[in-house]
Amino acid sequence: MEKKNFYITTAIAYASRKPHFGNTYEVIATDAIARYKRAMGYDVYFCTGTDEHGQKIENLAKEAGITPKQYVDGVAGEIKQVWDGMNTSYDYFIRTTDANHEEAVKKIFAKFFKNGDIYKSKYEGWYCTPCESFFTDTQAVDGKCPDCGRPVQKASEESYFFNMNKYADRLLEYIDTHPDFIAPESRKKEMVNNFLKAGLQDLCVSRTSFKWGVPVDFDDKHVIYVWVDALCNYITALGYDPDKSYEEQSEHFKKYWPCDVHIIGKDILRFHTIYWPIFLMALDLPLPKQIFGHPWFNFGTDKMSKSRGNVIYADELAERFGVDGVRHYALAEMPFAADGSITYENVIKRFNTDLVNNLGNLVKRTLDMQKKYFDKEIQAPTCTDALDAELKEACVKAYEGVIANMDTFHIADAIDCIFEMFNRANKYIDETTPWTLAKDESMKARLGTVLYNLLEAIRWGAVMLNPFIPGTSEEIFAELGTDKCGFDSIGTVDKFCGMESGKCVADSKVLFARIDEAKMLSELEAELDAKRKAAEAEAAKAQAKLEAPEKMPEINFDAFMAVEMRCAKIIACEKVEKSKKLLKIQVDLGYEQRQVVSGIAKYYTPEQLIGKKVAMVTNLAPAKLCGIESFGMILASGEEDVRVLFLDDAVELGARIR
Helix, strand or coil, X not given: CCCCEEEEEECCEXXXXXXXXXXXXXXXXXXXXXXXXXXXXXXXXXXXXXXXXXXXXXXXXXXXXXXXXXXXXXXXXXXXXXXXXXXXCCCEEEECCCHHHHHHHHHHHHHHHHCCCEEEEEEEEEEECCCCEEECCCCCECCECCCCCCXXXXXXXXXXXXXXXXXXXXXXXXXXXXXXXXXXHHHHHHHHHHHHCCCCCCEECEECCCCCCCECCCCCCCEECHHHHHHCHHHHCCCCCCCCCHHHCCHHHHHHCCCCEEEEEHHHHHHHHXXXXXXXXXXXXXXXXXXXXXXXXXXXXXXXXXXXXXXXXXXXXHHHHHHHHHHHHHHHHCCCCCCEEECHHHXXXXXXXXXXXXXXXXXXXXXXXXXXXXXXXXXXXXXXXXXXXXXXXXXXXXXXXXHHHHCCCCHHHHHHXXXXXXXXXXXXXXXXXXXXXXXXXXXHXXXXXXXXXXHHHHHHHHHHHCCCCHHHHHHHHHHXXXXXXXXXXXXXXXXXXXXXXXXECCCCCCCCCCCCHHHHHHHHHHHHXXXXXXXXXXXXXXXXXXXXXXXXXXXXXXXXXXXXXXXXEXXXXXXXXXXXXXXXXXXXXXXXXXXXXXXXXXXXXXXXXXXXXXXXXXXXXXXXXXXXXXXXXXXXXXXXXXXXXXXXXXXXXXXXXX
């Protein structure tokens, strides 16, 4: 039977800073849905990535003294590392600086212009740089952004505008005739009543006040507004060609588009449920089948924010709770429509209750009894009673609950169904008391049946847990010694027979070790206190008046000009074995290649340097460091915190620096 296709996306993460736990929730939740759909037999294409253009990034790069591309390369790498660390199974990671994406966006913008969807005018109003959003006087309450609460700035500049009202009625009709298009229902009402029925304003779709964006081919003063750029990733990731009709697109594109669901945060719902569908209408493309706006994770009752000092990072959390500990908390704690909450106390409590007590102890107790009473060999279930039927019924009920809830993205409710089943299995142990049965030789068949039922219940649980905590699920399968790992092996009472009698289970392992709450909270408080003090010291250092450095002797112009500095590109780099400080670097000056030894190993890895353009003193006398010849010097700033002076990519190799 041919598989059904399923295309699912996250919103692409903004490459301004490392994503916090609330940002990471989205990719974990999307991964759980993608894994579930694969388990149900779908051909899934899961896309995520990074949004890398805009004024905010241009400003951050300037502050860091590097190019915007260098800045986003670093942050995008960090985001991908976090996504990978959370064991997410994406099929494609798109970056909006990818050449194929940028070329497609240019053509899309030109197509809008050619079709009369956009026009040039002047924007005057309020702008929020962190959100990359424009607001009217009525929308910007008390001079603050209605989305993030930060101050907005008055903006006035020449821009292109998209004629939203040309498609507004058509979009409203589409929403009315497709009741599942926006979910949850409360989000749909908000968009329809607050924006569509209130009357759409034309959207600013280009900027002239900064340069870090996809340029407009036919008007080089303009760069394309980041939301046009970012939203189009969902089709450029599939290879969309703006020069072709939908019917003429590649088979890959037509296989997965229209998207089955965009998983996004509720704060960017307006862009995805109003602007994005209208852009697609203008391109004569089918609309996504559904847009799901998930709630936020708050720290306690406050929104997670660096400025509030209450940010938690998923990768740091995983160092204490493991990847599946973090995944479980994120997925089990977030309600369907209301905001979730995270505190260290809550993470510890859920970890100890769900994963240690309920799941971990059930698996270990059962496997240990199987080893103790039957030398690991699985017995045939030949002696049954009414308690067995109740356990089987609990397993079937859990399966049905998972299916019903996951099909509507009620992820936390699906997980609750599984752990209710584990509760019933633990109760089954107390009701059947295997340790008592083991004392009576005549009850050996009953003991074998009880343990078989427990092993089978655990197998069902591992199958259902696989989309949520896949690492733990795979470990349980390995301990059970079973290859019956798919959803097609469970679901009805007649399938409660997956464990094969005569085979042996493996030795048990501790899946999750109990956490001492008081001890961990004390350690966390000490770490947070150290971070606060470090931040305060850094702030004080920044505010302190810089003392005048010891001056070097004056030199005349001729002496300065005698120092030859040129642009070089680092093409290879490796650590010097006998030194902790030195890197051996190969550079290309355009007209020749050289070797340089530089004492920057403490501050940079070779991977961070390869491909970068640097300023280099080229007429320095050759020297030997640790026995390695060096023919020049790479310029850097600082004494205790050294920073290499990277050059703009546009600087030509070998160009003289004066």
